[in-house]
Amino acid sequence: MRRRDFLALAAGTVAASSSGSWAQQAAVPHIGVLWHAGSAEEEDIYLSVVRNAFGDLGYIDGKTIVLEHRFPAEQADRFRSMAQELVAKKPDVIVAVTELGARELRKATSTIPIVVVLSPDPIAAGLIESLAHPGGNVTGLSLMSVDLSGKRLALLKEAVPNISRVTLMVDPKDPSSKRVVASSVSAAKDLSLELRIAEVTSPATIDAALAEAVAAGSEALITGAGPLMFNERARIGSFVSAKRLPTEVAVAEMLPFGPLLSYGQDFPEYFRRAVTYVDRILKGAKPADLPVEQPSRLKLTLNMKAAKSLNLEIGASLLASADEILE
Numbered sequence: 001m002r003r004r005d006f007l008a009l010a011a012g013t014v015a016a017s018s019s020g021s022w023a024q025q026a027a028v029p030h031i032g033v034l035w036h037a038g039s040a041e042e043e044d045i046y047l048s049v050v051r052n053a054f055g056d057l058g059y060i061d062g063k064t065i066v067l068e069h070r071f072p073a074e075q076a077d078r079f080r081s082m083a084q085e086l087v088a089k090k091p092d093v094i095v096a097v098t099e100l101g102a103r104e105l106r107k108a109t110s111t112i113p114i115v116v117v118l119s120p121d122p123i124a125a126g127l128i129e130s131l132a133h134p135g136g137n138v139t140g141l142s143l144m145s146v147d148l149s150g151k152r153l154a155l156l157k158e159a160v161p162n163i164s165r166v167t168l169m170v171d172p173k174d175p176s177s178k179r180v181v182a183s184s185v186s187a188a189k190d191l192s193l194e195l196r197i198a199e200v201t202s203p204a205t206i207d208a209a210l211a212e213a214v215a216a217g218s219e220a221l222i223t224g225a226g227p228l229m230f231n232e233r234a235r236i237g238s239f240v241s242a243k244r245l246p247t248e249v250a251v252a253e254m255l256p257f258g259p260l261l262s263y264g265q266d267f268p269e270y271f272r273r274a275v276t277y278v279d280r281i282l283k284g285a286k287p288a289d290l291p292v293e294q295p296s297r298l299k300l301t302l303n304m305k306a307a308k309s310l311n312l313e314i315g316a317s318l319l320a321s322a323d324e325i326l327e
Helices: 003-027 044-056 076-088 099-108 149-159 177-190 203-215 227-231 233-242 252-257 267-282 304-309 316-321
Strands: 030-034 066-070 093-098 114-118 138-140 165-170 194-199 220-223 247-249 261-265 298-303 324-326
Touching: 030 076, 030 099, 044 066, 044 267, 066 076, 076 099, 093 099, 093 267, 099 114, 099 138, 114 267, 138 267, 149 177, 149 220, 149 247, 149 261, 149 316, 165 177, 165 203, 177 194, 194 203, 203 233, 227 233, 227 252, 233 247, 233 252, 252 261, 252 267, 252 298, 252 324, 261 267, 298 304, 298 316, 304 324
Parallel strands: 030 066, 030 093, 093 114, 114 138, 165 194, 165 220, 220 247, 247 261, 298 324
Antiparallel strands: 261 298
16 A cells, blocks of 8 residues: 555544544533532532432443533622533533522523522523423422421421520522511411521621520521522531520531431432433423422431430420431
């Protein structure tokens, strides 16, 4: 074979090999994930759930699927810029952990499928037309619209019967905060509890709010839901443990840091379900045709280590109704 023919053949082989490699890479699904905290470490609990859920469905990150994560650190401008950044990469699907993230992604694209994980009301947020028929490029899960404020206060009172003064700490930026405050004030009256409201809008305001709760004579603390409370779980847990302040939270994954009990949605299950939506879309389902789920399970979790440090005797009925007990 002449040298010129050999070089031409070799060049053609390399080009074909390179083309095949790019085609194979392009065939691997690319999934964007827009979180809410500032780093993978802060999101480790649920990020691990996501990775494991993909693994359970046979996907291997970096081989049979590529997960591209973005961490906006609860900053509105970063939500916007990172949503645009993910859309520009043209992934097959984008997972929006929060409603704010989903709204920014929806502004950036009307074609790339979006799976929202934690949305208080995706209809009111303008993300979907209805739960049964989303009608656009957004689907996923919705937090149950049932207000849990009264039930949470009643559970706190059952766990700590002698309390009379409670502080409710909420983030006014959370979409459900106004409803939570109104319902909690009403429920507190029925339970003969004196309820004070502490608003926190950033990590920097949490320490002062906690200190003021103790200075005001609060005998227990209850936190609203929302990303800020979860992101600052170590800060909150450290304070209430040091001050021996019985605390109820909305997210069970906060309990290892010190709170006494939690009552609310099973958030790891929300992330697992979101991954199944991604799987169905990758297999050809259209977001417009995938009904938005409202998981029906509520979970009561007790932290017996915290109860012991508070010298609390948890009643038999509360123990019996607990879905999970941390020893």
